[in-house]
Amino acid sequence: MTDIKSGSRSTGMRSRNAGSRPAQNRTTQGRASRELQEARRRKRQRQVMRNRIIFGAGCALLLALIIFLITKLVGFFAGAGSVADTSTITFKENGGVVFEEIVDFDTDVYDKSSLEDFVEENVASFNDAYGSEAVSVEKISVSDNKSYVRTSYVDADAYSSATSYQTYNDTYENAIAAGYTFNNTFAAVNDATKGEGQNVDADTAFAGKRVAVVSENVVVVVPGTIDYVSDSDTEVIADNTIKISPADGNEDSTELVYIIYSVE
Numbered sequence: 001m002t003d004i005k006s007g008s009r010s011t012g013m014r015s016r017n018a019g020s021r022p023a024q025n026r027t028t029q030g031r032a033s034r035e036l037q038e039a040r041r042r043k044r045q046r047q048v049m050r051n052r053i054i055f056g057a058g059c060a061l062l063l064a065l066i067i068f069l070i071t072k073l074v075g076f077f078a079g080a081g082s083v084a085d086t087s088t089i090t091f092k093e094n095g096g097v098v099f100e101e102i103v104d105f106d107t108d109v110y111d112k113s114s115l116e117d118f119v120e121e122n123v124a125s126f127n128d129a130y131g132s133e134a135v136s137v138e139k140i141s142v143s144d145n146k147s148y149v150r151t152s153y154v155d156a157d158a159y160s161s162a163t164s165y166q167t168y169n170d171t172y173e174n175a176i177a178a179g180y181t182f183n184n185t186f187a188a189v190n191d192a193t194k195g196e197g198q199n200v201d202a203d204t205a206f207a208g209k210r211v212a213v214v215s216e217n218v219v220v221v222v223p224g225t226i227d228y229v230s231d232s233d234t235e236v237i238a239d240n241t242i243k244i245s246p247a248d249g250n251e252d253s254t255e256l257v258y259i260i261y262s263v264e
Helices: 002-081 112-130 156-163 172-177
Strands: 088-091 097-104 135-143 146-153 167-171 186-190 193-198 210-214 219-221 225-230 234-238 241-244 257-262
Touching: 097 156, 112 135, 112 146, 112 156, 146 156, 156 167, 167 172, 172 210, 193 234, 225 234, 225 241, 241 257
Parallel strands: 088 219
Antiparallel strands: 088 097, 097 146, 135 146, 167 210, 186 193, 186 225, 210 257, 219 241, 225 257, 234 241
16 A cells, blocks of 8 residues: 555656646747747848838939929920020030020011021021031010021031121130130129229130130120120120120120130
């Protein structure tokens, strides 16, 4: 009896001890599983955060590109639709020239159709003689007994050939090579303000700059900032714009005007 009871106690003890080990293992395994799940959760959070950052940066770049394109398009269409209020020569960055001519137009004698035919026939004739499509008509309009004609030229040489007005636009060094002299009295221009006329050491002051030469009584716009301008018959309108008009008021007289400017 004693042996049986002793064996029973021993068997019971073994049963309890054997049952405690799996419980401990399950506790350890459960903790490891939770830690693994937590690690995976944190990894997913980091991936989601990284993806959000990448997506946000991409959206920001795309938005900036869209805004840039819209700004360029608005500027293009605004420029395409705007017109000068006086005859204007505009030198472009690519070397091209745009001329906007505004003159009196007697609507009792002429009409817009006859003006269009006249301009287009003359342009076609010039291009045939020049050997290329050097000139194109961009706009023709008639309003308040004034005609407006905007034409574009591939370069200053084409403009000079088409109009017979001496015109040039290139670097100072090339202007010297082309035979232009800079013995005029020049006025320095700062912040769109014209200074007093003075003799200038051109080789020093104009080196590396660009030169526009015009022999018409018009407004002139250059693709940069004006540094110097011929003192005679010139008025500075803006940092890139001057007006040429004879001091004696005789619009039939013209003088060769030099505009020295910098392109950034």
